[in-house]
Amino acid sequence: MSNDRNLEVKREVPGEYGAPILGAVLDRLDRFYGKNFFEKRRDEYGSTVFRVNMPPGPPFFPDSKVIALLDQKSFPVLFDLTQHHDRWIPELRAAAAAGYAEWDAERNKPKKSGGLLGGIVSGLFPDDPLELNPVLGKIALRFLTKTVLDKDATEGNALTETGIKLWTAPQIAPVLNAGLPAVIQEPLLHTAPIPFIIVAPEYQKIVRFFKANGERAVSLAVPHGIDPDEALHNLIFFICFNTFGGLTILWPALFKHVSDFNEFDLQAKLREEVRRAVGGGGLDAAALGGMPLLQSTVYEVMRIEPPVQSQYGRAKVDFVLETHVEAFKIKAGEMLYGYQPLVTRDPVVFEEPEKFKPRRFMGEEGQRLLEHVFWSNGPETGSPSVDNKQCPGKNFVVLVTRILFADFFLHYDSFKLGDVSISGTSSVYPCTELKKRA
Numbered sequence: 001m002s003n004d005r006n007l008e009v010k011r012e013v014p015g016e017y018g019a020p021i022l023g024a025v026l027d028r029l030d031r032f033y034g035k036n037f038f039e040k041r042r043d044e045y046g047s048t049v050f051r052v053n054m055p056p057g058p059p060f061f062p063d064s065k066v067i068a069l070l071d072q073k074s075f076p077v078l079f080d081l082t083q084h085h086d087r088w089i090p091e092l093r094a095a096a097a098a099g100y101a102e103w104d105a106e107r108n109k110p111k112k113s114g115g116l117l118g119g120i121v122s123g124l125f126p127d128d129p130l131e132l133n134p135v136l137g138k139i140a141l142r143f144l145t146k147t148v149l150d151k152d153a154t155e156g157n158a159l160t161e162t163g164i165k166l167w168t169a170p171q172i173a174p175v176l177n178a179g180l181p182a183v184i185q186e187p188l189l190h191t192a193p194i195p196f197i198i199v200a201p202e203y204q205k206i207v208r209f210f211k212a213n214g215e216r217a218v219s220l221a222v223p224h225g226i227d228p229d230e231a232l233h234n235l236i237f238f239i240c241f242n243t244f245g246g247l248t249i250l251w252p253a254l255f256k257h258v259s260d261f262n263e264f265d266l267q268a269k270l271r272e273e274v275r276r277a278v279g280g281g282g283l284d285a286a287a288l289g290g291m292p293l294l295q296s297t298v299y300e301v302m303r304i305e306p307p308v309q310s311q312y313g314r315a316k317v318d319f320v321l322e323t324h325v326e327a328f329k330i331k332a333g334e335m336l337y338g339y340q341p342l343v344t345r346d347p348v349v350f351e352e353p354e355k356f357k358p359r360r361f362m363g364e365e366g367q368r369l370l371e372h373v374f375w376s377n378g379p380e381t382g383s384p385s386v387d388n389k390q391c392p393g394k395n396f397v398v399l400v401t402r403i404l405f406a407d408f409f410l411h412y413d414s415f416k417l418g419d420v421s422i423s424g425t426s427s428v429y430p431c432t433e434l435k436k437r438a
């Protein structure tokens with residue numbers, strides 16, 4: 001990457017916040033309805049670090065002033081907790097770690113994984129062209145609740161994708177672009193928090209399901225000193241929000257990129273690789289290990305389209321922040337904001353960064369690049385721990401995505417998706433062609 005010498009501070013962080021309230025409102029409108037919000041500021045200031053307001057902003061969300069970080073040299077400061085505050089409660093981490101350790105120990109054995117994971121896809125994709133998201137959402141919900149609660153929430157529609165989104169979407173609505181006209185979207189979604197009471201009935205439905213089926217999972221948190229009720233709500237949060245929410249963004253993106261790719265017959269290569277690795281056996285850990293193209297394809301989607309685009313951290317101390325080419329003084333109390341989709345398209349690190357290259361992470365050179373993939377709020381080569389804020393579901397997410405895609409090519413030969421459109425809080429991916437395994 002770039003040099004290791006200390007760069008000299010030659011100027012202030014460029015950019016400005018504008019007049020009180022008005023500056024934040026103008027930036028918000030530009031963010032949601034303008035084009036190339038970050039790129040045009042980067043080009044104007046000649047810098048990958050600059051000041052700007054991030055939505056939603058005042059009057060109900062007063063803290064809009066951030067310093068944006070858009071390159072691979074400055075962004076990792078967000079992983080350094082000596083420089084900025086951790087904004088997550090420690091109990092949440094402990095609960096997540098407890099849940100994940102249980103999954104790891106009991107479920108991830110090669111012997112069991114064939115039985116558990118085979119059939120994740122079969123029977124769920126109807127033969128006719130359809131919209132992809134509801135199917136992938138149902139797979140995610142079924143898989144997660146069967147894995148963690150031993151109960152399939154999709155049976156009898158005990159829980160539905162729409163129901164879960166009715167609870168999760170209002171929480172992120174103030175920073176979401178639902179594709180509505182500004183006159184509707186601004187007052188409705190971006191001005192004030194949506195009161196919980198509106199979604200309380202949906203949330204209570206989720207609580208009832210988890211209470212009835214989550215006793216075993218909740219009991220794992222108790223030895224860590226976590227109150228069972230608190231554990232229950234944390235469990236709901238990281239199953240329905242972190243995991244279900246994350247996977248239902250990541251999986252359609254994976255299918256879309258593979259569908260659109262036309263430099264070589266990627267789908268033929270993937271299905272050959274998957275079927276060769278599985279041979280006459282099952283889809284187990286050993287078989288997954290023999291699918292380097294599939295693994296690289298998953299990483300490439302996470303690089304080009306990280307499911308969580310924004311990362312924040314408030315500076316705890318004064319320090320000097322470096323980009324590839326210059327340095328800036330940051331003061332304690334200032335809010336840092338990393339916009340990941342540009343960071344993981346940094347041309348200093350990635351060749352042809354705007355291009356989806358499914359083989360990018362194959363081989364020795366490809367493996368080395370993994371330290372620059374940050375979707376989990378840390379390098380892909382790093383490990384989540386109680387001393388950092390990296391996603392504790394990191395390895396699980398990559399594993400289960402590889403399994404989903406491998407299982408897909410065990411049951412289907414190929415697929416094609418049409419143009420993506422936005423409907424409410426979801427992107428709609430019409431599936432125009434789906435060929436069952438010959």
Ligand code: HEM
Pocket residue numbers: 088092093096097099100238239242243245246247250307308310311312375376377388389390391392393394396397
């Ligand atoms: C595609 C799926 C997922 C994505 C994209 C994702 C992404 C992320 C990101 C970006 C963060 C850092 C947030 C921040 O501080 O800025 C994070 C943290 C976290 N994630 Fe995930 N995650 C996913 C799945 C999961 C799963 C499966 C779990 C359950 C174990 C989980 C539990 C958590 C928890 C508890 C944190 C807070 C960690 C801490 O602050 O120490 N996530 N995740």
